[in-house]
Amino acid sequence: MNTIHINPERLQRFLTEIAAYGATPDGGVTRLALxxxxxxxxxxxxxxxxxxxCETKIDRxxxxxxxxxxxxxxxxxxxxxxxxxxxxxxxxxxGILGIVGGLEAVCALNDAGATLERDLIVVNWTNEEGxxxxxxxxxxxxxxxxxxxxxxxxxxxxxGLTFGAELERIGYKGDEDFNPGPLxxxxxxxxxxxxxxxxxxxxxxVPKGIVCLRWFDVFIEGVPNHAGPTPMDERQDxxxxxxxxxxxxxxxxxxxxxxxxxxxxxxxxxxxxxxxAGKVHFTIDVRGxxxxxxxxxxxxxxxxxxxxxxVTGTTAELRRTWEVERAPFHPRLVxxxxxxxxxxxxxxxxxxxxxxxDTVYINQSTPSAMIFVxxxxxxxxxxxxxxxxxxxxxxxxxxxxxxxxxxxx
Ligand code: GLV
Ligand code: MN
Ligand code: MN
Ligand code: MN
Numbered sequence: 001m002n003t004i005h006i007n008p009e010r011l012q013r014f015l016t017e018i019a020a021y022g023a024t025p026d027g028g029v030t031r032l033a034l035x036x037x038x039x040x041x042x043x044x045x046x047x048x049x050x051x052x053x054c055e056t057k058i059d060r061x062x063x064x065x066x067x068x069x070x071x072x073x074x075x076x077x078x079x080x081x082x083x084x085x086x087x088x089x090x091x092x093x094x095g096i097l098g099i100v101g102g103l104e105a106v107c108a109l110n111d112a113g114a115t116l117e118r119d120l121i122v123v124n125w126t127n128e129e130g131x132x133x134x135x136x137x138x139x140x141x142x143x144x145x146x147x148x149x150x151x152x153x154x155x156x157x158x159x160g161l162t163f164g165a166e167l168e169r170i171g172y173k174g175d176e177d178f179n180p181g182p183l184x185x186x187x188x189x190x191x192x193x194x195x196x197x198x199x200x201x202x203x204x205x206v207p208k209g210i211v212c213l214r215w216f217d218v219f220i221e222g223v224p225n226h227a228g229p230t231p232m233d234e235r236q237d238x239x240x241x242x243x244x245x246x247x248x249x250x251x252x253x254x255x256x257x258x259x260x261x262x263x264x265x266x267x268x269x270x271x272x273x274x275x276x277a278g279k280v281h282f283t284i285d286v287r288g289x290x291x292x293x294x295x296x297x298x299x300x301x302x303x304x305x306x307x308x309x310x311v312t313g314t315t316a317e318l319r320r321t322w323e324v325e326r327a328p329f330h331p332r333l334v335x336x337x338x339x340x341x342x343x344x345x346x347x348x349x350x351x352x353x354x355x356x357x358d359t360v361y362i363n364q365s366t367p368s369a370m371i372f373v374x375x376x377x378x379x380x381x382x383x384x385x386x387x388x389x390x391x392x393x394x395x396x397x398x399x400x401x402x403x404x405x406x407x408x409x
Pocket of ligand 4 (some may be wrong): 128129355356357
């Protein structure tokens with residue numbers, strides 16, 4: 001089959017309409033996993049895919065699979081997709097672009113009257129972000145056999161609501177273990193979420209893989225006391241301990257060889273201006289392509305946390321919350337994406353994915369690769385997240401043509 005193209009106006013309409021679910025006043029979205037907004041966006045996606053002739057399957061993790069049948073249903077299917085949950089005050093492109101890109105590919109194939117050899121499955125993975133329920137990539141992790149479903153059902157959000165109960169409440173605890181069997185290939189189309197493509201004037205990013213990731217939770221205990229009468233040299237101030245740890249963690253990341261370290265959540269207690277804090281709970285996210293260097297940074301962070309607790313008269317417990325090994329993608333699919341971009345006349349750059357994605361797990365059992373498009377100003381996980389409509393369409397065109405080739409080979 002010759003090169004075919006997506007319809008850029010329709011893609012833009014899908015993206016604009018879906019951004020209404022959880023829209024924030026400042027132009028972003030808050031569509032936390034298993035919230036009402038997530039449910040409403042899922043319902044919308046389902047209606048669109050079914051209008052486009054796909055069959056919907058929902059598994060017991062709430063992962064949604066939209067199947068476009070191929071000519072030979074005995075062949076291994078090809079999968080694409082991403083996630084529709086977002087960060088709090090997140091952007092309109094993270095995740096959802098990959099699902100809507102798959103939807104647009106299906107519509108473009110319908111317009112062309114094309115039936116491919118293999119089934120094409122577009123997927124919406126549950127809870128990629130891990131912001132409401134930690135860890136993230138839970139839907140894909142259970143699908144890939146890397147996370148335990150019952151343990152994921154038991155996860156609690158900050159209000160004490162469980163993943164399992166919320167999944168049931170929004171009506172997305174499917175009743176089957178949809179298992180398409182071994183897959184032929186998996187593509188995830190996503191925004192870059194960093195500054196590299198824009199700075200280099202490139203349209204398509206071709207990552208060779210996803211960095212490894214380590215998450216920690218730290219619990220500091222000091223002594224709560226009155227902010228007025230307590231002498232400075234007699235304080236066991238949990239916020240003081242936290243501040244020294246956080247500042248050092250930043251410095252360790254800065255001095256490392258390509259590893260990034262982020263303190264993202266802080267929960268002081270009692271969080272009152274005239275009380276010396278008795279407790280602080282905070283989180284650390286560490287990522288890098290080089291696993292040895294990443295683990296060296298983690299060990300240094302562990303040492304720093306212990307040391308800063310000691311010198312501030314507090315105690316600190318550091319728990320390892322989540323760990324994912326790096327995911328090198330399948331070389332044949334990486335080349336296919338690079339070649340397809342070239343055929344379409346789009347400048348493409350080899351790179352690494354600094355963000356994590358559902359493909360980090362799917363990659364372990366299925367040949368996988370990703371397609372990136374530029375993030376304006378390198379901003380993501382923020383309301384200002386933006387990718388030009390032209391670039392959204394260019395990436396979707398690459399996706400469509402990669403799907404056609406792999407569904408027919
Ligand atoms: C999720 O978007 C992550 O990369 O942490
Ligand atoms: Mn994402
Ligand atoms: Mn994200
Ligand atoms: Mn992500």
